[in-house]
Amino acid sequence: MDQLLQLTVVGLVVGCVYALTATGLVVTYTTSGIFNFAHGAIGMLGAFSYWQLTVKWHWPVLLALPVVLLVLAPLFGATIERIVMRPLHGASVDVTLVITLGLLLFFLGAANYFWDQGQTRVLPELLASWKPVDIGGVVVTWGQIIIVLAAVGVAIGLRFLFSTTRIGIAMRGVVDDPDLCAMSGASPARIQQLSWAIGAGLAALAGILVAPKVGMSALQLTLLVINGYAAALFGRLKSLPRTAVGGLLLGLLVSYYPVYVAPHLPFSTTFGQLEKAVPMIFLGVLLLFLPSARLRTATTVGRVAPTVPGLRQSLAGGGVMIVLAIALASALSSANLLIAGGMFISALSLLSLVLLTGYSGQTSLCVLTFFGLGAFAMAHSGTSPLGLVWGGLLAAAAGMLVALVTARLRGLYLALATFAFAKGMDVGFFNFKLGSGQSLQLKRFELPLIDTSSEKTFFFLTVVVFVVAAIGVLAVRRGRWGRQLTALNDSPAACATLGVNTTITKVVVFTASAGIAGVAGAMFGAQQEIITPSQFDVLGSLALLLALRIGGINTITGALFGAFTIGLFPEMPQILGHFGVTLPDKVQLTFLLTGIAAISIGRDPDGLGGQVSKLGLRLRQQFGSSSTPAAPSYEEATLVHG
Amino acid sequence: MSTVDLETYVPHIDHQYDPRDPEVALYVDEVSVRFGGVQAVSAATIACLAGQVTGLIGPNGAGKTTTFNVITGLEAPTSGKVFLGNEDVSGLTPYKRARKGLARTFQRLEVFGTLTARDNILAAAEFRRGWSKDKSNPRAVADQIVERVGLQHVQHERVDMLPTGLARLVELGRGLATHPRVLLLDEPASGLDMAESEALGDLLIDLAQEGIAVLVVEHDVDLVMRVCDRIHVLDFGRIISVGFPKDVQADPAVQAAYLGAED
Numbered sequence A: 001m002d003q004l005l006q007l008t009v010v011g012l013v014v015g016c017v018y019a020l021t022a023t024g025l026v027v028t029y030t031t032s033g034i035f036n037f038a039h040g041a042i043g044m045l046g047a048f049s050y051w052q053l054t055v056k057w058h059w060p061v062l063l064a065l066p067v068v069l070l071v072l073a074p075l076f077g078a079t080i081e082r083i084v085m086r087p088l089h090g091a092s093v094d095v096t097l098v099i100t101l102g103l104l105l106f107f108l109g110a111a112n113y114f115w116d117q118g119q120t121r122v123l124p125e126l127l128a129s130w131k132p133v134d135i136g137g138v139v140v141t142w143g144q145i146i147i148v149l150a151a152v153g154v155a156i157g158l159r160f161l162f163s164t165t166r167i168g169i170a171m172r173g174v175v176d177d178p179d180l181c182a183m184s185g186a187s188p189a190r191i192q193q194l195s196w197a198i199g200a201g202l203a204a205l206a207g208i209l210v211a212p213k214v215g216m217s218a219l220q221l222t223l224l225v226i227n228g229y230a231a232a233l234f235g236r237l238k239s240l241p242r243t244a245v246g247g248l249l250l251g252l253l254v255s256y257y258p259v260y261v262a263p264h265l266p267f268s269t270t271f272g273q274l275e276k277a278v279p280m281i282f283l284g285v286l287l288l289f290l291p292s293a294r295l296r297t298a299t300t301v302g303r304v305a306p307t308v309p310g311l312r313q314s315l316a317g318g319g320v321m322i323v324l325a326i327a328l329a330s331a332l333s334s335a336n337l338l339i340a341g342g343m344f345i346s347a348l349s350l351l352s353l354v355l356l357t358g359y360s361g362q363t364s365l366c367v368l369t370f371f372g373l374g375a376f377a378m379a380h381s382g383t384s385p386l387g388l389v390w391g392g393l394l395a396a397a398a399g400m401l402v403a404l405v406t407a408r409l410r411g412l413y414l415a416l417a418t419f420a421f422a423k424g425m426d427v428g429f430f431n432f433k434l435g436s437g438q439s440l441q442l443k444r445f446e447l448p449l450i451d452t453s454s455e456k457t458f459f460f461l462t463v464v465v466f467v468v469a470a471i472g473v474l475a476v477r478r479g480r481w482g483r484q485l486t487a488l489n490d491s492p493a494a495c496a497t498l499g500v501n502t503t504i505t506k507v508v509v510f511t512a513s514a515g516i517a518g519v520a521g522a523m524f525g526a527q528q529e530i531i532t533p534s535q536f537d538v539l540g541s542l543a544l545l546l547a548l549r550i551g552g553i554n555t556i557t558g559a560l561f562g563a564f565t566i567g568l569f570p571e572m573p574q575i576l577g578h579f580g581v582t583l584p585d586k587v588q589l590t591f592l593l594t595g596i597a598a599i600s601i602g603r604d605p606d607g608l609g610g611q612v613s614k615l616g617l618r619l620r621q622q623f624g625s626s627s628t629p630a631a632p633s634y635e636e637a638t639l640v641h642g
Numbered sequence B: 001m002s003t004v005d006l007e008t009y010v011p012h013i014d015h016q017y018d019p020r021d022p023e024v025a026l027y028v029d030e031v032s033v034r035f036g037g038v039q040a041v042s043a044a045t046i047a048c049l050a051g052q053v054t055g056l057i058g059p060n061g062a063g064k065t066t067t068f069n070v071i072t073g074l075e076a077p078t079s080g081k082v083f084l085g086n087e088d089v090s091g092l093t094p095y096k097r098a099r100k101g102l103a104r105t106f107q108r109l110e111v112f113g114t115l116t117a118r119d120n121i122l123a124a125a126e127f128r129r130g131w132s133k134d135k136s137n138p139r140a141v142a143d144q145i146v147e148r149v150g151l152q153h154v155q156h157e158r159v160d161m162l163p164t165g166l167a168r169l170v171e172l173g174r175g176l177a178t179h180p181r182v183l184l185l186d187e188p189a190s191g192l193d194m195a196e197s198e199a200l201g202d203l204l205i206d207l208a209q210e211g212i213a214v215l216v217v218e219h220d221v222d223l224v225m226r227v228c229d230r231i232h233v234l235d236f237g238r239i240i241s242v243g244f245p246k247d248v249q250a251d252p253a254v255q256a257a258y259l260g261a262e263d
């Protein structure tokens, strides 16, 4: 009984934090129509700024708290709205997703830059010196009481804002009818800015409240606030009261789970390990119960269908690449070959996204999960090259499962579902199958006649696998299947009314894409000969998707470009070091640069690959197309006409 | 406001036909749709006969597009049924209805914008080849349809670069590529010039003569009067008149609805 009470109190307190963060997310979403994936990172930045003021600079809490919550965070939110979000007005979900994911990575990178994560920081609980109170046999700290009071206060405050103040009422109206709202005299831009300010303030509040408990880790804090997204979904991203209830339910579930739920399930040890995955499982289940979205068309305005090389062209391109690979293999040192090979492996995993996201338009934030499953299968295949097959199959099976479960979801919800899957697998599978923070040793597969233990040979092999996969993906794109995927991307509704079972199409493409990622992962495992859970974490998947987006989501060039940039970012300090430029070592350049690039380029749906494609076209028009040996494909013909 | 007295209104049922009559290719049986507070369609009954062009007309917001969405399964009705070729398809998903010979075009375009005009039609022909027993060559089908709907001159253009009128023809061609028995067209002539719209009219008459049941929503009165064998008039979600074009045109209720809509 005591235990139940104790867990209930803890659950309610955690639930209040979830409710707070989710509330901020929902306020921003309902008003601006943008689901802010960076919300968790904003909360984390709030906690770090607060730490900086109170612990580092010794400001009194009573000064620092209002400065962060009422000045810095809202200003920060308003600035993001003004600089990044306002120009996006009316952009598709796809674009806002990329931009907010870019912000998320950028903020994480920035936090790592300003606050060296190697150093330990402690943020004391609020009113830690006050004596805990005994409420009906349960000892409650003042920190916990404050969390509950803060949540109640925010709920009352928002209720007041939305039901009695003019601006609040206008905020409620702005999404439903911006014109009506404009008529009432309130400027929609101003209102949205306010909603971003409130959202950021609430995120910061949540961050500051949980930091003493979770610890000052940028990653952990960000992810914890992200757990609150599940509560927002309970409110269907609309209703604040339901969101609050969702937060409390989630808090209770998380608190009860290890004691009252997991031990009573079959495979209780396995389920016990899943404790940290509970919020994501909750999120996944909620997504399944969302009312079915109506089939809607995707916005294709401005998207170019980049030139798809014909078979002869792609074979020629592949040949050139293999020749280059041979040259590189003899020129580079073993260490550099490992890095270069890694880039081709990344490019291979990006090919899976070209197929899935580029061609068929489905966002996936879990590419590294499939990748990791591939590596995991490889680790259990000894020195057999069949590990590549098992890797592909295991990942494909997982992909099929995800696709079947998420068949009804699209856009933001599909992104959230794949995010939940990736994060759930992070904490529920990789961390415990590979051993948290530990690593798993692999043996490189062996082939007859080929010495795979040589870095040169293995690099060459990697390039060959990539080239074969790229030629395959291009062949798919040119054919019947490619047309079907493009059609599905352009208009799911039209596909359905033409007799296409869109669910099957989705499942097939998801499975195939996951399979490619699995093979890439198996190659990765074999190449590295050691894997760690953090290599497959969800943030890496985000970075990959963004890198592809930067390169050009539906081109092979995009995959290569994305893989190279993302592979080069971590090497930057060293490379620039040769030129006398020093960068702080711990800067997570990947996140920082990928994030900023995604923010700046995310608005262009074609990415750099599209730009290159357009440039090539212009050049060819200028100098005549006589130099192109292969017959132009239909896409080329179109572009030349248009 | 409404020209029909809500209190005394009796849903207009097309008593002339029954969903089980062999010549009835499509029967919309007392379908109602409600969106929150808006009653978009109220117990509308529509019969479309094989080999005929049926018109569905009415002022803006009358519920025509919503009716199309219900017929194709994209929207679930609050009540009512849809019969295709005497079979109740109310419980079927859109793709299953399509496989039973139902095709449509969209008022708000749903083209495959990044594909060329010909590839739009080719894709549809390939879809059909995938799900039907007919294994005729999709490329031949596509070429033939491109010519039939008159898109040869733009067949290699990306469809999102085409003017709306031509994009509508692409949707029509795409629908035809599935060899439908029932073809629903939502404002196919909007965006077409006089000559093009006349050619479209001829095409619709031809299609009907081949045995297809064509149901067309169109604001171009001349076109409707010329091609339709029978017309249903929707107003505020209710069928207020059914009959031959001449009779419908003379119907005072119809005139009142259109006049009412104009002020």
Ligand SMILES: Nc1ncnc2c1ncn2[C@@H]1O[C@H](COP(=O)(O)OP(=O)(O)OP(=O)(O)O)[C@@H](O)[C@H]1O
Binding pocket: B035, B038, B039, B040, B058, B059, B060, B061, B062, B063, B064, B065, B066, B067, B107
């Ligand atoms: N998804 C929806 N949610 C809410 N209301 C809707 C929805 N779709 C249509 N409506 C409403 O239902 C009514 C009928 O709309 P519908 O588009 O079917 O009319 P229509 O006859 O096709 O008009 P038009 O000639 O302008 O195309 C309108 O009042 C419209 O506002």
Ligand SMILES: [Mg+2]
Binding pocket: B064, B065, B066, B107
């Ligand atoms: Mg309409």
